[in-house]
Amino acid sequence: MYVPENSSPPHRAKKSLGQNFLTDRRALDDIAGAIPVSDRYIVEIGPGYGALTEVLLSHHPARLDLVELDRDLIAHLEKRKQEEWTASAEKIRIHHADILHYDPPSEPYDIIANIPYYITSPILFRFLYEVKHPPERMVALIQREVAEKILEVDGRHSSLSLAIAARCSHRQLIRHVSARAFSPAPKVESSVIALTVSTDAPDHALLQLLRRGFSHPRKKLSSNLATDPDGKIRIETLLCDMGFPADARAETLGLDAWREILRHMDIRPITDLLIGGQAASRW
C-alpha cells in the first residue's frame, strides 16, 4: 500500500463527513486516468488531504477546482498549494464550500471525485439534473452496491439507474476498490464509475414519472401511476401494447418503455422539488 506523503490523515478522520482517505496508489492512478485530464478543466469534490489532487496535477489539467467542506483540510490544502504545488498553483482554486451548494463553472469541465458516501445520490442528482452547467464527464468512486445498481449489474432497473441512464450517453465501470485501499477502511466495498453526460437538456417530467412509478416498488406499476380506475386500465392496456404484462412492476421496464409511457401521460415536473438537493435525497 502506498501512503502519499502529506496526503495521509494527521488526525482522526471525521466520520460525519464521509472521510475515508484513499491510500492505494494504483486506485488513485486509475481514477485520475479514467478520462483525459490533460488541458481539461477539472472539478475535484472533497479533495481531503490532496492524495488524488496530487495525481491529477501530474496529468496537467488546464484548471483544477477543489471543493472541500472541512475547514481543517482547507488549511492543509492551502499549505500544500503554496509549498508543494507551486508550479501548478495558478491553476488551482480552493473552495471552502458544500458541494451541494457550489456553483460549477460555465466553461466545459469534468468532475473527478472520491465521493463522500453519505451524499452520493444528491451529488449525482445535482450535477446531472439541477445545475445550470452540468459536467461533460464524471468519474466517481462510490459504494460498490450503488455502482452496481447504476450499472444494472443484476439486470434490474431502479429509479436511480434509469435517471442516470436518461442523462448519460455512456456509463462505465472502471474498477472495483477494496475497503483496504482506504484509511480508515469503510464498511463497504467501492467501485469507480465513469459517466459521459448527454448534451440534451435534462427531462424533469421523466424524472417525475420515475419517482411516481417507483413510489411503491412492490406494487404493480399501474397502481403506482394511476390516480383512478380508468387510468389504471389505460396504463395496463398501454403496457400490454408495449409487450409487458398488465401487472408489470416498475423494475422490469427499460428507459425506452418509460419514455413511451411518458408520451401517453400528463406529467408535469414539480420544479420546486428540485431546489437545493432536496429532491436528490429521495433517490
Ligand code: SAM
Ligand atoms: N479525495 C480524498 C481522498 O481520495 O483520499 C478524500 C475523499 S473522502 C471519501 C471525502 C471528502 O469529501 C472528505 O475530504 C470530506 O471532508 C469531503 N466532504 C464531505 N462532505 C462534503 C461536502 N458536502 N462538500 C464538499 N466536500 C465534502
